[in-house]
Amino acid sequence: AQSVTQPDIHITVSEGASLELRCNYSYGATPYLFWYVQSPGQGLQLLLKYFSGDTLVQGIKGFEAEFKRSQSSFNLRKPSVHWSDAAEYFCAVGAGNNDMRFGAGTRLTVKP
Amino acid sequence: DAGVIQSPRHEVTEMGQEVTLRCKPISGHNSLFWYRQTMMRGLELLIYFNNNVPIDDSGMPEDRFSAKMPNASFSTLKIQPSEPRDSAVYFCASGQPEGETQYFGPGTRLLVL
Numbered sequence: 001a002q003s004v005t006q007p008d009i010h011i012t013v014s015e016g017a018s019l020e021l022r023c024n025y026s027y028g029a030t031p032y033l034f035w036y037v038q039s040p041g042q043g044l045q046l047l048l049k050y051f052s053g054d055t056l057v058q059g060i061k062g063f064e065a066e067f068k069r070s071q072s073s074f075n076l077r078k079p080s081v082h083w084s085d086a087a088e089y090f091c092a093v094g095a096g097n098n099d100m101r102f103g104a105g106t107r108l109t110v111k112p
Numbered sequence: 113d114a115g116v117i118q119s120p121r122h123e124v125t126e127m128g129q130e131v132t133l134r135c136k137p138i139s140g141h142n143s144l145f146w147y148r149q150t151m152m153r154g155l156e157l158l159i160y161f162n163n164n165v166p167i168d169d170s171g172m173p174e175d176r177f178s179a180k181m182p183n184a185s186f187s188t189l190k191i192q193p194s195e196p197r198d199s200a201v202y203f204c205a206s207g208q209p210e211g212e213t214q215y216f217g218p219g220t221r222l223l224v225l
Contacts, residue, residue: 032212043116043203043216044155051212090155094212099168100145102155 002027002093006103013081014111021076021106023065023091032094033074035065038105039087047089050074061085086110116217118204124223130192133220136185137206145214146179146189147203155203161187194224 003026013019025031032051036044048059055067065076074091091103117136125131137144145160159169164181172179176195181187191198201221205214 034213036216043218044205046213046215049213100157100212100214104154 002031002099002101004091004093004101004103006089006091006106008106009104010107010109012109012111015083016080019076019078019081019085019108021089021091021108023074023076023103024072025074025091025093026072027093030069033065033067034092034094034100035059035063035074035076036090036092036102037061037087038090044090047076081108081110083110083112116204116206116215118202118217118220120220121218122221122223124225125194126225127195128193129224130190131194131198131222131224133189133202133204133222135187135189135204135217137187137204138215139185141206141208141215142184143207143214144181144187145205145207146187147205148200149203149219150200158189191222194222196224198222199224 005024007022034049035047037047038044047063048057048065050057050067057065063078065074067074088105088107090105092100094100119134142163146158147155148158149155158171159179160167161181177191179189201219203216203219205216207214
């Protein structure tokens with residue numbers, strides 16, 4: 001069965017600093033991979049997704065993620081964090097049959 | 113498109129009462145998902161529908177929970193009777209026919225006293 005691990009429960013970065021949120025997955029084949037963001041009191045918004053092709057995926061709000069098959073990882077990155085990026089971030093893996101598994105989430109705090 | 117619409121946004125009820133949560137998916141999407149989010153358990157898939165048919169309800173916690181999708185534009189999640197441990201945020205999401213991306217509604221925050 002597929003699973004998703006987000007090792008970091010909470011990360012704090014300074015505004016303007018770079019960001020990397022980690023995501024590891026377990027699945028027999030190449031899964032569909034997603035990053036969602038949830039602002040307080042809001043639903044989940046899709047940041048980006050990987051299905052196939054180029055392993056570096058660009059998303060909205062200046063985010064990108066890189067699929068590394070050898071490491072079973074799909075880490076999310078942003079070169080310069082803005083205060084409005086403070087939110088909870090969820091990595092998810094889909095198996096192609098509407099069976100999507102979400103990680104536990106990483107809460108991002110941005111210091112002024 | 114207005115996105116996935118959920119109502120009510122907030123619900124406070126007393127233990128033992130019936131609660132009905134509503135969802136309108138994005139037009140043209142044929143998959144619909146109900147999730148529950150709590151601090152302790154994170155985001156859990158309760159049930160999903162494909163073309164209005166329930167495909168997997170293994171995540172429904174117990175018989176007190178039921179979900180229906182009478183047509184392509186409407187779904188309900190009902191809890192009867194409600195219990196304090198049902199307090200959570202319930203999300204509805206819909207997906208496109210050939211894709212795997214799910215689009216989430218704003219959620220219903222349920223508090224059972």
